[in-house]
Amino acid sequence: MNSQSNQRGQWASNIGFILAAAGSAVGLGNIWKFPYLAGANGGGAFVVLYLLMIVVIGFVIMLGEMAIGRKTQLSAVGAYKKLNEKWAFAGIIGVIVGFCILSFYSVIGGWVLNYIGKYVTGGIVGSEAGAYFGSFISSTTAPIVWHFIFMAMCCIIVLKGVSGGIEKASKVMMPALFILLIGVVIRSVTLDGAMEGIKFFLKPDFSKVTISTVMAAMGQAFFSLSLGMGAIITYGSYLGKEENLEKNALIIPAIDTGVAMLAGLAVLPAVFAFGFEPTAGPSLMFITLPSVFDAMPFGQFFGILFFVLILFAALTSAISLLEVVVSFVIDIFKIERKKATIGLATIIFLVGIPCSLANGPMSDFLIMGYNFFDFMSFLAENVLMPLAALSMCIFIGYVWGVDNAIEEITSGGRYKFVFKKFFILMIRYVAPVLIFFIWLNAIGVLPAIAKVFGIQL
């Protein structure tokens, strides 16, 4: 370990890196968003498209980000800057995305904490689940207090550093999450009437597919794999030169996808078994599932299991977001980890306050028609994240160059690069074009054009 990596920290083992990076990837995106997106977009057909996106762009972009991070041993901004001064902006976009996402992600983390508290002390009555959720998130102080607790938990882990905090926490929480999830899946798929839900989730009906389904699948693939915001660049920068990047870039998406599929099997069969609609959208986890737990034997117990597993998933993702911002400040301003972490966690907590209030007292405060919470999410996920990913493809494909990337990926020829041709084709041509379209769609340009030509998206 050289002196620089001593200061910045490094993973103690490759398995530690895999669990931490998988921890970043597996989060609310898998357990909350994926089942509701599948539910709202026709089930199986969405799942097939999502898998396709993971294979076509997920693997390639993850590998690209890892290569940039490991090559430079610097976090997002420093990494781009070291390779080419003019491209620091690509890293800066990533850091802004991380910052924005964490501000509202932590608010949702707070909701999860509140639900754990609620289940430990008795659970939620099914018929009151909607009213409970609505009145909780729209109240002024309670969600902010829980948001504070969630942020404080992230802060404590990140304060302990890369191997002592993030790696250790992930090594405990990731296996625990997996075991809890399996428990909930077994319960869900063995309920009477679960088969309908399993069929809905796994049997594709392509007549339901529209361009928006494809776009939703692509956006979800990015969010779920933590791409386009410097998280994987940052985590890759703590990797030793002897590790096999290609193998890592195959394993992490495989774990992430496996967990998303299990989450679908945990949620949708139960929703069908109790006669609820799978199309509830974002409230599926906070309103529909509590109704399901209430109707189920030992529902309180399964409610606790489920929300604890979501907490673990959310925490390991949130710490990676905080680490993106913290490592940027450490690398660029040479500030101590402790000061950087506490200072940034405080700022992100403060920005999270209007996100939380946007669901209640500040709901009339709109930016471009969005409340503050939705605006942060729109700005980060729809506008900036695809832009960061697109910049990375162009950077690797045409500026830094695929040869340099390949040199890094193979550790200077030490490892065979099985998917080399695929990587080149994707990173130079296919991924940038696809991402450009996601972006046009997400910022509303594609829908506007479609409207002019009277095309249904």
Ligand code: PFF
């Ligand atoms: N991948 C996380 C999820 O699925 O919930 C969200 C996320 C974490 C996105 C970290 C980006 C990131 F850098």
